[in-house]
Amino acid sequence: MRNIRIGLLGCGTVGEEFAGLLLERRSAIEDVAGISLELVRVAVRDPGKPRSVALDPAVFTTNAYDVVKAEDVDLVVELIGGTSPAGELVTAALNAGKPVVTANKELVASAGPDLFAAADRAGVDLFFEAAAVAAVPLLRPVRESLLAEDVTRVAGIVNGTTNYMLTRMTADGLGFEEALAKAQELGYAEPDASADVEGADAASKIAILASLAFNRSVVADDVSREGITGLLAEDFELAARFGFDIKLLAVAERFTGPPDARGTIGAQVFPALISRDHPLASVRESFNAVFVTTSAAGELMFYGHGAGPRPSASAILGDVVGAAEHLARGTHRRVPVGRPAALRPTRDLVHSYYIRADVDEAPGVLSEVTGVFGRHGVSIRTVDQHGSESQARIVFLTFPAPEHALHDALEELHDLDHVRAVGRVLRIYT
Amino acid sequence: MRNIRIGLLGCGTVGEEFAGLLLERRSAIEDVAGISLELVRVAVRDPGKPRSVALDPAVFTTNAYDVVKAEDVDLVVELIGGTSPAGELVTAALNAGKPVVTANKELVASAGPDLFAAADRAGVDLFFEAAAVAAVPLLRPVRESLLAEDVTRVAGIVNGTTNYMLTRMTADGLGFEEALAKAQELGYAEPDASADVEGADAASKIAILASLAFNRSVVADDVSREGITGLLAEDFELAARFGFDIKLLAVAERFTGPPDARGTIGAQVFPALISRDHPLASVRESFNAVFVTTSAAGELMFYGHGAGPRPSASAILGDVVGAAEHLARGTHRRVPVGRPAALRPTRDLVHSYYIRADVDEAPGVLSEVTGVFGRHGVSIRTVDQHGSESQARIVFLTFPAPEHALHDALEELHDLDHVRAVGRVLRIYT
Numbered sequence: 001m002r003n004i005r006i007g008l009l010g011c012g013t014v015g016e017e018f019a020g021l022l023l024e025r026r027s028a029i030e031d032v033a034g035i036s037l038e039l040v041r042v043a044v045r046d047p048g049k050p051r052s053v054a055l056d057p058a059v060f061t062t063n064a065y066d067v068v069k070a071e072d073v074d075l076v077v078e079l080i081g082g083t084s085p086a087g088e089l090v091t092a093a094l095n096a097g098k099p100v101v102t103a104n105k106e107l108v109a110s111a112g113p114d115l116f117a118a119a120d121r122a123g124v125d126l127f128f129e130a131a132a133v134a135a136v137p138l139l140r141p142v143r144e145s146l147l148a149e150d151v152t153r154v155a156g157i158v159n160g161t162t163n164y165m166l167t168r169m170t171a172d173g174l175g176f177e178e179a180l181a182k183a184q185e186l187g188y189a190e191p192d193a194s195a196d197v198e199g200a201d202a203a204s205k206i207a208i209l210a211s212l213a214f215n216r217s218v219v220a221d222d223v224s225r226e227g228i229t230g231l232l233a234e235d236f237e238l239a240a241r242f243g244f245d246i247k248l249l250a251v252a253e254r255f256t257g258p259p260d261a262r263g264t265i266g267a268q269v270f271p272a273l274i275s276r277d278h279p280l281a282s283v284r285e286s287f288n289a290v291f292v293t294t295s296a297a298g299e300l301m302f303y304g305h306g307a308g309p310r311p312s313a314s315a316i317l318g319d320v321v322g323a324a325e326h327l328a329r330g331t332h333r334r335v336p337v338g339r340p341a342a343l344r345p346t347r348d349l350v351h352s353y354y355i356r357a358d359v360d361e362a363p364g365v366l367s368e369v370t371g372v373f374g375r376h377g378v379s380i381r382t383v384d385q386h387g388s389e390s391q392a393r394i395v396f397l398t399f400p401a402p403e404h405a406l407h408d409a410l411e412e413l414h415d416l417d418h419v420r421a422v423g424r425v426l427r428i429y430t
Numbered sequence: 431m432r433n434i435r436i437g438l439l440g441c442g443t444v445g446e447e448f449a450g451l452l453l454e455r456r457s458a459i460e461d462v463a464g465i466s467l468e469l470v471r472v473a474v475r476d477p478g479k480p481r482s483v484a485l486d487p488a489v490f491t492t493n494a495y496d497v498v499k500a501e502d503v504d505l506v507v508e509l510i511g512g513t514s515p516a517g518e519l520v521t522a523a524l525n526a527g528k529p530v531v532t533a534n535k536e537l538v539a540s541a542g543p544d545l546f547a548a549a550d551r552a553g554v555d556l557f558f559e560a561a562a563v564a565a566v567p568l569l570r571p572v573r574e575s576l577l578a579e580d581v582t583r584v585a586g587i588v589n590g591t592t593n594y595m596l597t598r599m600t601a602d603g604l605g606f607e608e609a610l611a612k613a614q615e616l617g618y619a620e621p622d623a624s625a626d627v628e629g630a631d632a633a634s635k636i637a638i639l640a641s642l643a644f645n646r647s648v649v650a651d652d653v654s655r656e657g658i659t660g661l662l663a664e665d666f667e668l669a670a671r672f673g674f675d676i677k678l679l680a681v682a683e684r685f686t687g688p689p690d691a692r693g694t695i696g697a698q699v700f701p702a703l704i705s706r707d708h709p710l711a712s713v714r715e716s717f718n719a720v721f722v723t724t725s726a727a728g729e730l731m732f733y734g735h736g737a738g739p740r741p742s743a744s745a746i747l748g749d750v751v752g753a754a755e756h757l758a759r760g761t762h763r764r765v766p767v768g769r770p771a772a773l774r775p776t777r778d779l780v781h782s783y784y785i786r787a788d789v790d791e792a793p794g795v796l797s798e799v800t801g802v803f804g805r806h807g808v809s810i811r812t813v814d815q816h817g818s819e820s821q822a823r824i825v826f827l828t829f830p831a832p833e834h835a836l837h838d839a840l841e842e843l844h845d846l847d848h849v850r851a852v853g854r855v856l857r858i859y860t
Binding site for chain 1: 451455458459461462463464559565566567570571574575576577578579580645707709711712713714717719724726727728729730731732733734735738740741743744745747748750751752759760761764766
């Protein structure tokens with residue numbers, strides 16, 4: 001049986017869990033895959049730190065480059081996080097002819113194309129399932145099972161922290177701050193939760209997914225994003241009245257036509273109204289799911305835990321077994337290094353919208369307000385008006401229109417004398 | 431670029447769709463996978479029959495063995511269906527050293543272990559993604575991404591016909607016969623729909639899934655099954671009152687412990703009450719989904735079209751590309767030939783139950799009825815009683831109990847003087 005010797009970079013919460021799971025599943029892996037996995041070197045900052053997993057003290061080193069270059073290391077697992085020195089270490093490992101498994105979404109979403117090229121030159125695997133939606137087997141199906149498919153859209157709930165918060169705001173009527181406090185209390189959110197609530201984490205993940213699904217390189221900076229800050233309890237109530245939940249979605253879409261045969265790509269993260277009948281609406285608590293639309297297979301959804309040390313360790317171990325099998329057979333899977341995506345500007349992307357406005361209760365106001373939308377080519381699908389003696393709240397649901405048209409209409413709306421306030425505009429996902 | 435020459439067995443609806451999709455996606459596959467796919471031979475009953483796809487008349491033959499043995503065929507796609515001669519043809523292709531892609535669930539669910547062994551001896555791929563849940567990439571994630579995982583349960587909605595019918599019965603209050611007629615009218619159900627409504631189709635699929643998930647060979651005959659015939663509109667109303675939908679589920683579970691280290695396996699198909707909050711409850715119309723429970727990744731769900739010519743063609747083409755890539759690299763993926771599963775008898779499987787009984791409205795009847803359950807160790811969780819002057823309908827939801835206990839309790843229940851009728855007992859999926 002082929003013995004594959006693993007070098008691990010970083011042994012924090014996920015690293016410890018990975019090392020533990022490797023020991024736990026080792027004999028089953030030998031049984032099923034015919035491969036023996038051995039953890040031979042572990043680079044950490046503090047080798048003396050107590051750890052939850054029983055490892056031979058001799059495996060620890062503080063020099064990560066020693067692990068990457070060691071002759072007795074066949075395969076490198078990078079769990080340091082961040083772009084540097086993780087990027088340099090991964091590149092060094094690939095250049096040394098070693099397959100790499102990483103869970104580092106920040107790295108893959110920013111430097112992916114360079115790393116893919118390095119792996120390709122070296123003829124080794126670079127796997128990163130845990131960098132997308134942790135435990136959910138998603139990248140492998142997309143890049144293997146769906147390789148022959150024409151994927152037109154990838155849309156998902158890819159951040160567990162915000163989905164937990166939105167679930168509490170929907171189900172328990174909590175406000176944003178209360179929901180955040182609850183998420184922090186349960187360990188779902190960091191003390192600084194900005195990367196989650198502002199959508200940066202989701203942007204990295206959708207960039208990775210879009211790159212594989214569309215065979216074009218998309219990086220995190222290509223993704224326009226809005227977070228969930230500023231959502232009000234009343235938005236959830238109003239959405240519910242129309243049969244919608246509110247979810248933070250990461251959406252990447254491919255449009256056919258110029259500038260090249262593969263068309264243009266639009267990638268966004270935003271909180272959206274989604275029909276309660278849509279399978280994504282059933283994704284609650286800290287669960288994640290990704291909805292993939294293809295021309296032949298139709299609609300597919302992949303659902304599971306998007307974060308957490310043990311689900312992440314599971315995805316990493318799955319990748320390690322895959323890369324080890326390839327190594328044993330002298331083969332590897334090439335990540336197609338797509339050309340940089342031609343991006344469709346956000347202002348040209350088309351959505352339906354939910355708009356909430358507080359206006360004076362006066363004759364002709366509704367006509368004036370709807371007239372603004374009409375002039376900018378934004379057609380109203382539904383109007384819901386509730387008023388008191390002096391003030392009315394109007395909720396509009398529109399037909400699809402480009403973002404620039406909506407933007408121009410909103411600017412004009414703000415200037416109307418009878419409009420007191422315009423609430424957060426939300427896109428409607430269909 | 432390596433050119434892989436494909437021999438196709440059978441060119442019915444799915445075969446035509448596959449041939450068309452292959453032509454449609456050919457250049458994209460060359461672009462992404464670096465492999466050229468060519469359909470060189472097609473075995474059909476009637477070569478002169480008009481077809482929706484433009485193929486060179488010279489590729490057609492009526493002799494399937496010629497295709498299997500032809501020197502200019504590198505890879506065989508079997509779409510004949512049924513167990514014979516499909517089984518002999520697949521075996522002959524494997525023995526001739528040719529990888530095989532098949533969509534034949536009947537064949538894989540009955541003769542799987544023999545075919546896996548033949549593929550293993552020949553050192554070639556045998557792929558059958560379309561035999562499980564058509565377009566949903568499920569087998570590959572289970573046997574590759576989750577290879578290092580400890581899967582404890584696989585449960586799914588794996589038959590689109592019955593899920594469509596149950597959706598109509600739930601949403602529109604249709605009866606069984608009306609829902610069946612509607613499904614037949616739309617082409618979701620065959621004129622003879624018994625394989626769907628009696629659960630045989632679902633049993634084949636769960637046998638295939640269980641074999642891969644548990645690394646033990648499970649065949650369709652190992653699966654105990656109940657169909658959806660005899661479900662009444664009032665069962666759907668009553669289920670809804672308790673917050674449940676009714677779905678036809680295929681469930682395979684692995685229990686740890688004797689008789690060997692991998693424990694025993696229980697496999698069943700049955701209509702079940704499922705909480706409306708469960709992601710499987712959001713699987714409506716003709717969609718399918720499979721819920722996989724693992725020890726490290728936790729709960730995963732895979733959702734998509736379970737049938738239809740184009741979704742099936744998509745899955746077949748995905749497999750063909752995978753097998754062609756392996757062929758080009760001189761490698762293959764072994765299907766682990768698991769030992770036959772040690773089955774846990776159905777009578778020992780444990781569920782909660784929904785029981786509906788019509789009884790005389792008389793003093794002491796409820797106590798008498800609940801006493802029967804108590805004596806057999808079936809604890810009642812909830813009782814709902816609605817009565818007229820002379821008759822009452824009682825609905826029980828129970829705590830978990832083995833099937834044999836429920837069975838014995840029901841026998842005794844039937845014998846009680848005041849019990850007029852006992853309705854269809856449904857399991858509750860949790």
